[in-house]
Amino acid sequence: MLEHLIREIRSSETYKGQIVKLFEIEGQNYEVFDFPDELHKDLKEKLKNKGIFGLYKHQLETFDLLNKGLNLIITSSTASGKTLAFNIPIINKLSKDRNASALYLYPTKALAQDQLEKLVEFTQITAYTYDGDTPAEERHYLRKFGRIIIANPDILHVGMLPNHILWSRFLSNLKFVVIDEAHYYSGVLGSHISMVLRRLRRILSYYGSYPQFILSSATLENPLEFAYKLVGERFELVKGPITSPFKKLFIIYNPPIVNEAMNLRKNIIQEATNLIEILLKTNQTVIVFVKSRQGVEILTKLLQERLGESFLISSYRAGYSKELRRSIEKKIKSGEIKCIVATNALELGIDIGELDSTVIVGYPGTIASLFQQSGRSGRTHESTTFFLTSSNPLDQYFTKDP
Numbered sequence: 001m002l003e004h005l006i007r008e009i010r011s012s013e014t015y016k017g018q019i020v021k022l023f024e025i026e027g028q029n030y031e032v033f034d035f036p037d038e039l040h041k042d043l044k045e046k047l048k049n050k051g052i053f054g055l056y057k058h059q060l061e062t063f064d065l066l067n068k069g070l071n072l073i074i075t076s077s078t079a080s081g082k083t084l085a086f087n088i089p090i091i092n093k094l095s096k097d098r099n100a101s102a103l104y105l106y107p108t109k110a111l112a113q114d115q116l117e118k119l120v121e122f123t124q125i126t127a128y129t130y131d132g133d134t135p136a137e138e139r140h141y142l143r144k145f146g147r148i149i150i151a152n153p154d155i156l157h158v159g160m161l162p163n164h165i166l167w168s169r170f171l172s173n174l175k176f177v178v179i180d181e182a183h184y185y186s187g188v189l190g191s192h193i194s195m196v197l198r199r200l201r202r203i204l205s206y207y208g209s210y211p212q213f214i215l216s217s218a219t220l221e222n223p224l225e226f227a228y229k230l231v232g233e234r235f236e237l238v239k240g241p242i243t244s245p246f247k248k249l250f251i252i253y254n255p256p257i258v259n260e261a262m263n264l265r266k267n268i269i270q271e272a273t274n275l276i277e278i279l280l281k282t283n284q285t286v287i288v289f290v291k292s293r294q295g296v297e298i299l300t301k302l303l304q305e306r307l308g309e310s311f312l313i314s315s316y317r318a319g320y321s322k323e324l325r326r327s328i329e330k331k332i333k334s335g336e337i338k339c340i341v342a343t344n345a346l347e348l349g350i351d352i353g354e355l356d357s358t359v360i361v362g363y364p365g366t367i368a369s370l371f372q373q374s375g376r377s378g379r380t381h382e383s384t385t386f387f388l389t390s391s392n393p394l395d396q397y398f399t400k401d402p
Contacts, residue, residue, distance in 0.1 A: 002247070002249050002382055002384060004282075005279075005282055005284070005357075005384060006019070006022075006249070006251075008278060008282050009275070009278055012274075012278055014274040014278075016256040017256070018253045018254055018255060018256065018271070018275075019251055019252075019253060020252050020253070020254045020399050021251070021252035021399065022249060022250075022251050022252075023249070023250040023251075024247070024248075024249055025243060025244075025247065025248045025249075025250060026243070026247055027243065027244060027245050027246045027247045027248075027382075028241050028242075028243045028244070028245060029245070030056045030057075030080070030081075030241060030245055031056070031057060032053070032054035032055070032056065033054055033055055033056070033057065033060050034054055034055075035047070035054060035055060036055075036060065036063055036064070038063075038067065038092070039063075039088070039092055040091075040092050040095045040096060042095065043088065043091055043092055043095060043122065043123070046121070046122050046123075047088075047122070050121065050122075052084075055088070056080070056081055056085075056240070056241075057240075058074065058076055058080070058081075058082075058085060058238050058239070058240030058241070059081055059084060059085040059088065061238050062074060062085040062086060062088075062089065062238050063085075063088060063089045063092075065236055065238065066086070066089040066090075066093075066176075066212060066214070067089065069212060070212065070235075070236045071212055071213045071214070071227070071231070071233050071234065071235045071236065072086075072212070072213075072214050072215070072235060072236050072237075072238055073182070073214075073215040073216070073217075073220075073223045073224065073226075073227040073235045073236075073237055073238070074086065074214070074215070074216040074217075074238045074240065075216070075217055075218070075220050075223050075237070075238070075239055075240065076216075076218060076238075076239070076240025076241055076242075077218055077240065077241055077242055077243050077244050077375075078218045078244060078371075078372070078374075078375030078376075078379070079244045079245065079246070079375065079378065079379040079380075080218075080240050080241050080244065080245070081240075082180075082216045082218070082240065083115070083118060083180070083216075085216075085238070085240075086176075086178055086214045086216065087118065087119065087122065090102050090148075090175075090176050090178070090214075091119075091122055091123045091125065093175060093176070094123075094125050094147060094148070094175075095123070095125070097175070099173045100147070100173055100174075100175045101146070101147045101148065101149070101170050101173045101174050101175065102147070102148050102149075102174070102175060102176040102177075102178065103149050103151065103156075103170075103174060103176070103177045103178070103211075104148065104149070104150040104151070104178040104180065105151060105152060105153055105156065105177070105178065105179045105180070106150065106151075106152055106180055106181065106348075107152060107153070107181055107184045107185075107348055108152070108345060108348055109129075109131055109133065109152070109325070110325065110329060110345060110346060111180070111181065111348050112129045112131065112150045112151070112152065113129060113326070113329065114329075115150055115180070116128070116129050116150055119148060119150075125147050125148055126142075126145055126146055126147050126148070127146070127147070127148035127149075127150065128142040128146045128148070128149060128150065129150045129151070130142060130146075130149050130150065130151040130155055130159070130160075131151060131152055131155050132155065133322040143166055143167055143169070143170065144169070146170065147170075149170065153185075153193050153196055156196060156200065157196045157199075161196070161199055161200060161203060164203050164206075168207060171203065171204055171207050171209055172207040172208065172209050173209070174204060174209045174211045175211050175212065176211055176212050176213075176214060177200070177211050177212070177213050177214070178214045178215075178216075179197075179213065179214070179215045179216075179230070179231075180215075180216050180217075181216070181217060181348045181372075182215040182216060182217045182220065182226070182227070182230065183217040183218075183219050183220050183226075183368050184348060185230060186226075190229075190230060193230065194229060194230050194231070194232070197230065197231050197232070198232055201231075201232065201233075213227075213231050213233060213235070215227050215230070215231070215235070218371065218372065218375065219367070219368035219371050219372060223235075223237055224237055244375070244378060244379075246378050246379075246380070246381055246382050246383065247382045247383075248374070248378050248382070248383050248384065248385065249383075249384045249385070250374065250384075250385045250387070251384060251385065251386050251387065252387050252389065252398060252399055253271075253275065253386045253387060253388045253389070254388075254389050254396075254399045255267075255268060255271040255388070255389070255390075263391065264391050265390065265391045268361055268362060268388055268389075268390045269295065269298055269299050269302065269361070270302075271388060272288065272290075272299060272359060272361045272388055273299065273302045273303060273306065275359060275386060275388070276288060276303060276339060276359060277303075277306060277307060279356075279357050279359070280307060280310075280311050280338060280339060284356040284357045284384075285335065285338055285339070285354055285355050285356045285357070286338070286339045286340075286355070286356065286357045286358075286359060287339075287340050287342065287346065287355050287357075287358050287359070287376050287377060288339065288340070288341045288342065288358075288359040288360075288361060289342060289343070289344065289346075289347065289358070289359070289360050289361060289364065289373045290341060290342070290343065290361045290362070291343070291344075291361070291362050291364060291365075292343070293317045293318070293319065293343060295361065296315050296316075296317050296341050296342065296343055297315060299341050299361070300313060300314070300315040300341045303339060303341070307339075311338040311339060312331070312336055312337050312338055312339075313337070313338065313339040313340075313341070314328055314331070314332075314337050314339075314340055314341070315340075315341045315342070316328050316329075316332075316340055316341070316342040316343075316345060316346055317342060317343045317345055318343065318345050328340070333354075335354050344364065344369065344373070346376065347364075347369060347372050347373050347376070348372060354380065355376060355377035355378070355379070355383070356377060356378070356381075356383055356384070357377055357383060357384045357385070357386065358373055358374050358376055358377040358383070358384070358385040358386070359385075359386045359388065360373050360374070360385065360386065360387045360388065361388050362388065362389070362390050362392070362395060363387075363389070363390075363392070363394055363395050363398065370387065373385075374387075
């Protein structure tokens, strides 16, 4: 199938040798082990109903180490079951201890909402998202009854910690703090978040609460050092597979030169439009990442004008209303939207299982972001990633020495 797609692109009228590098990343077979004996019978039954009849090695290791009371950082490729690795032991603990609570921290609202949907599939434990979209009356309810709170570092800083007395029930019973997509908290942002987490630990100690911290990421080179600096505690490393279970083609796609004297290439947005048209007409479901909000709207408009009658194409970025974001997210997951054009608001971890191809329009700024965006497609099957390079010298560097 992937080879057929490449043939279609190379035989199109707009193809001028744009494919300059093609990397074939083979999928990895994951060994499955029996469920641990300590797993709650209700949770085991729900996992089986979802077609999960065992755990991968890194998931089993996570379960065992968390049962020993250790802090963990999990590094594993996209689509390798990182989320399930920490959700299973947390749900198992909260199912046995009716007072215990857990705090999940995610950098984006889309990711928090996605996590809530995953948790609801496996447990009846009361779980809520807490962010700027949460109505005031709901905030009172979740403070009183919520056992799993899915928030972001900003709301932790301005909403929970200054008002910790209102959260005393939740904080005094806190057993786990999950920081997913941990690589996001690097640089200056990371230094700020490290201070917020130290405030959290200090307030928790006031309530006699010393939870386990769980970090996870697909793109960290120095996980133990990073985790210690971010949280201020020692961690154990769980190292999962470095590649996805499914084959992926990673293609560097360089637009043709239009002005050789100035080394200028064809407009990257126009080139992306041509490529996406071919992908959609070969029955691919596509996610496109563009660096700016303006670029997202321009590309979406061009695609809708050219293909809007045949395919449902939508944009997604920060600044949309809560209702519009939820509607788009639902249509993406149901497969109704065939092409979603987004900023990095959809980059981190959101599970959209049926996407076939990722198109990255211009270098996103870091290698971590490049691989995170690539990982949005191919979570359940083979996939392709197209990295479109502009005339920018840094982009062109990748075409010569990737």
